[in-house]
Amino acid sequence: xxxxxxxxxxxxxxxxxxxxxxxxxxxxxxxxxxxxxxxxxxxxxxxxxxxxxxxxxxxxxxxxxxxxxxxxxxxxxxxxxxxxxxxxxxxxxxxxxxxxxxxxxxxxxxxxxxxxxxxxxxxxxxxxxxxxxxxxxxxxxxxxxxxxxxxxxxxxxxxxxxxxxxxxxxxxxxxxxxxxxxxxxxxxxxxxx
Numbered sequence: 590x591x592x593x594x595x596x597x598x599x600x601x602x603x604x605x606x607x608x609x610x611x612x613x614x615x616x617x618x619x620x621x622x623x624x625x626x627x628x629x630x631x632x633x634x635x636x637x638x639x640x641x642x643x644x645x646x647x648x649x650x651x652x653x654x655x656x657x658x659x660x661x662x663x664x665x666x667x668x669x670x671x672x673x674x675x676x677x678x679x680x681x682x683x684x685x686x687x688x689x690x691x692x693x694x695x696x697x698x699x700x701x702x703x704x705x706x707x708x709x710x711x712x713x714x715x716x717x718x719x720x721x722x723x724x725x726x727x728x729x730x731x732x733x734x735x736x737x738x739x740x741x742x743x744x745x746x747x748x749x750x751x752x753x754x755x756x757x758x759x760x761x762x763x764x765x766x767x768x769x770x771x772x773x774x775x776x777x778x779x780x781x782x
Contacts, residue, residue, distance in 0.1 A: 619637060619670070622640040643700055644702075646706045661693075687736050718763055
């Protein structure tokens, strides 16, 4: 069950308006999550990966990718949807910076989480946790490659772009695996869908 099936079931239809509204709302949720910073050492942690993983688990692969693509397009257009914007820059200039690869990593992460969700991994807490942890780890691959391209591969990339974030990302993945499917189940029970 995806959030789309819950919403569509509530109104008895599946249509482009519901799809568009769901995808737009998901992109806004992701933008809001970029502004939520949890104080942490050595760097504050935003809630973006929590939402990215959760969107994959609830929207499925196609709508999840559409929501992330819309979010990235909003950012590329200059809307302050990324963490630290507008203070740290906006638009394509921000996306070409050191965090650009992590932003691009949201696409395969949401695709992977969504792919597993439509195969039922979101219905079992242990499988949902496994899906969320792997989806979260997927973000690091393009993130670290991009970081190396921007800063130089001779730099301590793991110390800069991996180690400080591992614990927080594990916690966010666990929360996403528990919160998003439970919320979806609750919404389905409320609407009879």
